[in-house]
Amino acid sequence: MDVRWRIVVAMCAGVAALVGPVWARDPVPVRDKDGKVWAEVVVCNDCQSPGQSGCYEGAENGWLNGRPCGKCFVDKNFGKVVMIPYDLQIVGTLVDDKGEPVKDRFVKLFVQNGWGHRTRTQNNGQFRIMTGATGDRKSSDPIVVDVGKLVDQQKNAEDRYFALFLLAPDHTPCPAP
Numbered sequence: 001m002d003v004r005w006r007i008v009v010a011m012c013a014g015v016a017a018l019v020g021p022v023w024a025r026d027p028v029p030v031r032d033k034d035g036k037v038w039a040e041v042v043v044c045n046d047c048q049s050p051g052q053s054g055c056y057e058g059a060e061n062g063w064l065n066g067r068p069c070g071k072c073f074v075d076k077n078f079g080k081v082v083m084i085p086y087d088l089q090i091v092g093t094l095v096d097d098k099g100e101p102v103k104d105r106f107v108k109l110f111v112q113n114g115w116g117h118r119t120r121t122q123n124n125g126q127f128r129i130m131t132g133a134t135g136d137r138k139s140s141d142p143i144v145v146d147v148g149k150l151v152d153q154q155k156n157a158e159d160r161y162f163a164l165f166l167l168a169p170d171h172t173p174c175p176a177p
Contacts, residue, residue, distance in 0.1 A: 025057075027064075027167075028147050030088060032138075038084040041109075041147055042165040044069035056153045058094075058107075058162035072174035073165050077112035082168045085135035087142035093125045094152040094162055101125025102152045106161035112171055118161065129164075 027040035044062035047055035056062075061070035090109060094102040107127045108118040121127045130142075152162050 028145055030084065030143055030145050030166075032086060032143055033141075037169055038086070038143070039082045039088075040167055040169060041090055041145055042069065042073070042167055043147065043150060044163065044165070054153075057151050058164070060110075060161075060163045068174035068177060070163070070165070070174070071110060073112055073167055073171060074110055074114055076172040076174060077167070078114050080168065080171075081113045081134055082111060082166055083135040084131075084143070085133050085138040087133055087140075088131045088166075089142050089144045090129045090147060090164065090166075091144060092127060092147035093149045094121050094127065095125055095149050097151055097153055105152060105154075107164065108161040109164045109166055111166045112168060131166075 025043055027042045029037045030039040030041065031037050042064060043057055044059045044064050045055040045057045046059045046062045048063045048066060050065045059070060061072070063069050092107075094105055094107065096102055101124050102121055103123050103125065105121045106118055107121065107129065108116060109129045109131075110116055111131075117129050117131055119127050119129050147164070150162065
């Protein structure tokens with residue numbers, strides 16, 4: 001490897017070590033091939049302050065960048081269907097805090113209108129949740145949303161699943177505490 005690339009790699013590793021893992025993530029847009037955003041996939045964590053580290057992702061009731069996040073979305077938006085004129089596939093990978101795949105773990109998608117979908121992770125930690133179109137179908141090709149690698153730190157044996165939320169772009173936010 002060229003000396004310049006070694007320096008770049010070393011600098012990136014140093015910055016990553018100083019900053020640490022990023023636990024609060026922004027919502028992932030559900031975007032069609034023309035760029036229109038139909039919804040967003042939200043991952044909540046259990047740290048109220050966005051600057052905290054070591055936060056548990058996939059929280060059913062938690063926080064997103066300092067704001068309440070979780071099943072309160074369903075409470076505030078119940079009955080409002082997320083209109084997506086495409087089939088939707090949400091894919092990702094659950095890993096533990098050491099980066100190893102989390103096997104055979106339930107992943108549950110809460111939809112703001114009260115619907116829910118769930119799946120299990122494969123041996124490599126990957127999961128896929130598939131839903132049908134909820135609006136007048138525009139194409140037989142699905143929208144595939146990759147939420148990437150998600151760190152799953154199960155709190156205890158009662159922590160039954162990793163939670164995701166599917167919300168319309170104009171959803172009503174959770175009330176402040």
